[in-house]
Amino acid sequence: MISRADIIAKAEEIGFEDIGFTGIEPFTSQLEFLRNPDARYGWTEKIGLTLEKNTDPLIVLEDGKSLIVLLHSYLQSAIPVSLMGNFGRCYLNDDRVTRDGLALRVKEFRIFLKENGINSKLSPAMPDKLAAARAGVGTFGKNCLLYASRGALKSSFIFPIVIVVDAEFEADTPSVKTDCPHWCRNACIAACPTRALLGNGKIDSQRCISYLTYHGKELTPLELREPMGMYIYGCDRCQNVCPRNTPRLSLHMPDDEKLADMSEKFSPEKLLAMDKAYFETFIWPRMFYMSYKTIWKWKMNAARAMGNSLDRKYIPHLIRAVKEEDDERVRAMAAWSLGKLGGDDACSALREVFTEEKSDMVKEEITGALEKLTV
Ligand code: SF4
Ligand code: SF4
Structure with missing residues (x-):
């Protein structure tokens, strides 16, 4: 059978x-941890994530004998500024639908194991970070x-890939610990705009x-709209400020x-105006958590x-949205953002829409926006 050294060499x-x-x-x-009500992870089961079940690797592979953890760095190229302000970095290279990047490398690794008589199985619902620290x-x-112990310049821009194998290998020395430098004044906790980070390695995930x-x-x-800033999908603030x-x-x-190409396709104005065909062709294959x-x-x-950008170039897009979008939540947010951006054009569009609008939710937002604009 192949040795640990052979497998390490193949991963490299x-x-x-x-x-x-x-x-x-x-x-x-x-x-x-998951069963502790204070951790507030009940929502994961409701959306179909079987996190509790997958804390036992033998559920994934009945005759499993060891876990191999591979580390992939998802930060390999320069990210256009326009994307960086709106999206968490890890989502920009997520190929779980397209299967054109990391998936191919994991496949190559598993084929190597198979050719050497080792059966392997993956489970995305396993506690991957803890497995990586244990390994x-x-x-x-x-x-x-x-945070990587050795590779990726010890950064947090990494995905661990946990593979259950039916062969036994000597385990590495675990590194299950928080390893922040003593001089860091909890920059991540101070920077978290929604106060999701609670200190001591705890997070209120539903505030993230x-x-x-x-x-x-x-x-x-x-109360969350301004703190959420310009992020549209994900957030990187606690990683950006980390020494x-x-x-x-x-x-x-x-x-x-x-x-x-994504920078152009994922611009806020294109997302606000997109139809089903655009969404399914360009957006969903790359960021698929929302159907x-x-x-x-x-x-x-x-x-x-757009509202939080303070950039008035978005006013025509928001006016179109508050007038034409089907969903009242979109029209309501467009009204709020017009209130942030202000100006005569925003004000008169809001007044015009108010007289025709049937939704109480949207009318309330328009009223709030106009109050802001006229004080
Ligand atoms: S990702 Fe953003 S919101 Fe979530 S914990 Fe980090 S800073 Fe806070
Ligand atoms: S900012 Fe980084 S180093 Fe500082 S406490 Fe947070 S995770 Fe640790």
Whole structure:
């Protein structure tokens, strides 16, 4: 049978940042954490994520004997400024639908294992960060993210890929600990705009902008709209301010044609105006947490980002939206953003729409916006 050294060499050859090995034991601490009502993770089961079940790797592969954890760095190229302000970096290279990037490399790795007599299985619902720390390839930050122990310049711009295999390998020394420098004054906690980070490695996930952008249920509450800023899908603030990420963020990176194309396709004005065909062709394959049924969230988030941008170039797009969009939550947010941007054109459009508008929700937002504009 192939050795650990052979497997490590193959992972390096394919371009993974790091690789570690750990045992097949269940993640009991994670199970206890998920079951603690204070952790507020009940919502995950409701949306079909079987996190509790997947704390036992033997559920994934009945005759599993070890876990192999590969580290992939998703920050490989320069991200256009327009995308960086609106999207979390990790979503820009997520190929779980397109299967044209990381998926091909994971496939190559698993074929290598198979050719050498090792059966393997993946489960995206396994506690991947904890598995990575148990396999010694990462430590935690107080922002609840995983930081690479060796590769990716020890940054947090990484995905761990956990593979259950039916062969036993010597486990690496675990690194399950928070490893922030003593001199960092909790920059991530101070920078979190929605106060989702609670300190000591805890997060109120339902206050995190990432959650709010794609799992938020209704019109974004007024008190969260400004803190959510220009983020449309995801958020990177707690990573941007972290000194552990400075070496990686200081690195010169090559331009990327795919990201340049996304920058144009994912502009706030295109998202606000998109129809089903546009959404399904250009948006969903890259960012798929929201289906067409909830396209209103995309539009509402784009409208909020326009208002928070303070850029008056968005006024015609918002006026069209407040007049024409079908969903009242999108029209309501467009009204709020027009109130932020202000000016005679915004004011007269809001007054004009108010007389025809049937939705109480939209009328209330228009009233609030006009009050702001006339004080
Ligand atoms: S991703 Fe944004 S909202 Fe979420 S914890 Fe980090 S800074 Fe806070
Ligand atoms: S900002 Fe400071 S406290 Fe937060 S994860 Fe980075 S080093 Fe740790």
